Amino acid sequence: MTLVPHKVRRNGKEYYELIEEKRVNGKVVQKYIGYLGKDPKAKNELKASDILPYVERLLKHGISQEEIDEILKKIGIEYDAWPITKIIIENDLKLDKIYLKLK
Known part of the structure; x- marks a missing residue:
């Protein structure tokens, strides 16, 4: 399990969110954890x-x-x-x- 900040673009603006990545049955699965804001x-x-x-x-x-x-x-x-x-x-x-x- 790894927590990774992830950049997302919506309506021409950049936002950051925290994503949890882990392997399930040999594949990487991402799960949204929380909103980090614009910076x-x-x-x-x-x-x-x-x-x-x-x-x-x-x-x-x-x-x-x-x-x-x-x-x-x-x-x-x-x-x-x-x-x-x-x-x-x-x-x-x-x-x-x-x-x-x-x-």
């Missing part, structure tokens, strides 16, 4: 222990871009979105992983 690097996998100390600060109204940048550097996340308008913490129960998505 596969926008979603960062992390451990709950890495983000928990910072969740309250990240969700605070009025947090500055500099504070967000400082927190993400402490966690070890590099990003190119500026200014950040959305911070999404996603717990994927199917994959048993936690993602931080920035927009």
